Amino acid sequence: YRIYGYAESTAGTGGFEGTGNDLEIVGQAECIQLNSNSTDAGNGFIEQCTDNTWTYYGSSGSRIFAINKNGNTINATVDIIDNGSIITTPLASNGPSQENQMFLLQKYWNVNLNSGTITNPVSVRFYFSHSDTTAVKTARDNAFSALSSTLGLSKNDKMEWFKTDGVAMNASFISAISGNKFPSQVIKLSPTYGTENGVGYVEFSGITGFSGGTGGFSFGPDGSAGNSLGLKWGDISVITTELGPKLIWNTYDERNTSHFTIEASHDLDNIETLTYHIPSKGDLTSNNKYEQALSHTESYGYYRLRQYDNDGQNVASKWVAYRATLGEFSYQITQSKENLLITFKNAMQAPIVSIFDMNGKALEHLEVDQMRYTKLLPNKGLYLIRIQYQDKSFIEKQYKF
Numbered sequence: 001y002r003i004y005g006y007a008e009s010t011a012g013t014g015g016f017e018g019t020g021n022d023l024e025i026v027g028q029a030e031c032i033q034l035n036s037n038s039t040d041a042g043n044g045f046i047e048q049c050t051d052n053t054w055t056y057y058g059s060s061g062s063r064i065f066a067i068n069k070n071g072n073t074i075n076a077t078v079d080i081i082d083n084g085s086i087i088t089t090p091l092a093s094n095g096p097s098q099e100n101q102m103f104l105l106q107k108y109w110n111v112n113l114n115s116g117t118i119t120n121p122v123s124v125r126f127y128f129s130h131s132d133t134t135a136v137k138t139a140r141d142n143a144f145s146a147l148s149s150t151l152g153l154s155k156n157d158k159m160e161w162f163k164t165d166g167v168a169m170n171a172s173f174i175s176a177i178s179g180n181k182f183p184s185q186v187i188k189l190s191p192t193y194g195t196e197n198g199v200g201y202v203e204f205s206g207i208t209g210f211s212g213g214t215g216g217f218s219f220g221p222d223g224s225a226g227n228s229l230g231l232k233w234g235d236i237s238v239i240t241t242e243l244g245p246k247l248i249w250n251t252y253d254e255r256n257t258s259h260f261t262i263e264a265s266h267d268l269d270n271i272e273t274l275t276y277h278i279p280s281k282g283d284l285t286s287n288n289k290y291e292q293a294l295s296h297t298e299s300y301g302y303y304r305l306r307q308y309d310n311d312g313q314n315v316a317s318k319w320v321a322y323r324a325t326l327g328e329f330s331y332q333i334t335q336s337k338e339n340l341l342i343t344f345k346n347a348m349q350a351p352i353v354s355i356f357d358m359n360g361k362a363l364e365h366l367e368v369d370q371m372r373y374t375k376l377l378p379n380k381g382l383y384l385i386r387i388q389y390q391d392k393s394f395i396e397k398q399y400k401f
Contacts, residue, residue: 035061035062035063035197035199036062036063036064036127036196036197036198036199036201037058037062037063037064037127037199038064038107038127038128038129038132038199038200039129040058040059040062040064040080041064041080041081041082041107042059042079042080043077043079043081044077044078044079044112045057045058045059045064045065045077045078045079045080046077048060048062048063049063053068053069053070054066054067054068054125055067055068055069057076057077057078063127064078064080064127065078065080065109065111065124065125065126065127066124066125066201067111067122067123067124067125068122068123068124069122070120070121070122070123071119071120072116072117072118072119072120072122073116074113074115074116074117074118075113075114075115075116076111076112076113076114076210077111077112077114078109078110078111078112079109079110079111079112079212080107080108080109081107081108081109081110081169081170082106082107083106083107083108083174084106085106086103086104086105086106086135086136086139087102087103087104087105087106087108087174087214087216088101088102088103088104088139088143089101089102089103089104089174089177089178089179089180090177090178090179091143091179092178092179092180092181092220093179099147099179099219099220100179100180100181100218100219100220101140101143101179101180101218101219101220102177102179102180102216102217102218103136103137103139103140103143103216103217103218104136104214104215104216105128105132105133105136105214105215105216106132107128107132107214108169108212108213108214109126109169109212109213109214110168110169110170110211110212111124111210111211111212112210113210118207118208118209118210121205121206121207121208122207122208123203123204123205123206123207124203124204124207125194125201125202125203126201126202126204126213126214127196127199127200127201128200128201128202128215129199129200130200133159133215136159136216136217137159137217140216140217140218140219143219144219145338145339145374145376146376147374159191159215159216159217160188160215160216160217160218161188161189161190161191161202161204161213161214161215162186162187162188162189162213162214162215163186163187163189163204163207163211163212163213164182164184164186164187164211164212164213165184165185165186165187165209165211166209166211167184167211167212168211168212169211169212169213169214170212173212179220180218180220186213189204189213190204190205191203191204191215192204192205202215233249233250233251233252233317233318234249234250234251234252234287235248235249235250236248236249236250236304236305236317236318236320237249237320238303238320238321238322240322241293243293243295243296244293244294244295244296244297244298244299245293245294245298245299245303245322246291246292246293246294247262247290247291247292247294247303247305247320248289248290248291249289249290249305249317250287250288250289250290251287251288251290252287252288254280254281254282254288257280257307257308257309257310258279258280258308258309258310259277259278259279259280259307259308260276260277260278260280260290260305260306260307260308261273261274261276261277261278261305261306261308262274262276262278262292262294262303262304262305262306263303263304263305263306263316264298264300264302264303265300265301265302265319266300266301266302267301267345268302268319268343268371268372272300273306274294274298276292278290278292280307299322300322301321301322301346302319302320302321302322302371303319303320303322304316304317304318304319304320305317319371321346321347328346329344329345329346329347329389329390329392330344330345330346331343331344331345331351331387331394332345333385333396333398335377335398335400338376338377339374339375339376339377340355340374340375340376340377340383340385340398340400341372341373341374342368342372342373342374342385342387343371343372344368344371344372344373345371347371347389349389349390350367350368351367351368351387351388351389352365352366352367352368352387352388352389353365353366353368353373353375353385353386353387354366354385354386354387354388355375355383355384355385355386356383356384356385356386357379357381357382357383357384358381358382358383358384363375363378363383377398377400379400380400380401381399381400382397382398382399383397383398383399383400384396384397385397385398
């Protein structure tokens with residue numbers, strides 16, 4: 001509230017003069033009474049009130065979005081779009097065991113700048129329900145657990161927020177998302193969380209241009225809600241030469257790619273980065289072949305590549321085994337919560353895993369081209385696991401309690 005001295009209503013004008021004995025209360029006292037609302041949706045929400053540098057947008061009696069204009073003279077409207085359900089992008093892959101996918105809040109915003117210019121960076125607040133974020137994370141976790149090959153995949157347990165850059169976030173933009181990759185560059189946002197009138201909000205500062213955005217969770221090589229890497233892996237192998245091992249690999253899409261590094265390990269637990277920096281061949285979409293010779297002192301049991309894009313994001317390839325240093329094939333079966341985990345060692349070719357329930361029903365029959373395999377066991381009971389490697393077959397029993 002702001003109180004300006006004494007005032008008296010002037011008859012016939014409905015206004016105030018600077019004389020008399022009545023208090024004049026000016027400003028936006030009614031803004032305090034508006035309810036924060038995370039459920040309203042629609043187009044063209046206008047300014048409702050301003051309170052303590054924040055301008056609130058919404059319908060009569062509610063606020064669903066807020067902008068701290070930071071001294072800019074601007075006029076804007078806000079769209080809050082409800083997709084009706086969690087936004088799930090199509091599952092995509094950058095190569096073997098490089099699956100990626102995003103799960104976004106069902107509501108997203110667009111801010112439309114009708115007049116004025118953003119000279120000073122502004123801040124915005126988006127109201128949302130924390131139960132909605134839990135549902136999105138659960139959907140992502142369920143999809144991640146259902147995948148069989150998980151080596152090379154990652155999932156971020158921190159919610160990622162983003163805004164589009166110069167384009168609206170709408171049905172066309174969403175339908176063009178493939179896996180973790182947006183159709184155009186997005187800006188990742190750093191969130192600050194708060195609660196107002198019992199409703200949660202997320203606040204972003206340093207905004208220099210209006211567009212659309214939302215938040216969500218993902219899994220896959222990028223592991224974030226960014227404009228994911230365009231690289232698609234081809235074949236990766238390691239051969240023996242007189243001078244030592246040599247890595248050979250192919251790529252089929254290197255848009256936005258900067259360079260490659262090489263990682264090595266004896267046991268897949270302790271990983272070292274070798275001192276190689278292999279430049280990308282450019283923004284090519286054709287088959288590109290690379291070779292990198294290593295010395296005998298750099299002989300490890302396993303190698304993989306890590307690709308960096310021009311913005312510093314990176315993604316790892318699958319592991320490849322080096323025959324010269326490997327011993328006898330072995331495996332280990334463990335259970336973690338709801339999942340069955342099989343870890344392979346010294347596998348020169350892909351083992352085949354088959355899983356049967358106690359009734360003999362086949363639940364899985366998969367060629368595993370990685371060193372680890374995860375399977376969600378649906379029910380309690382006895383399971384039969386068959387592992388085929390080269391000309392050998394191994395049978396194990398596992399009981400889920």
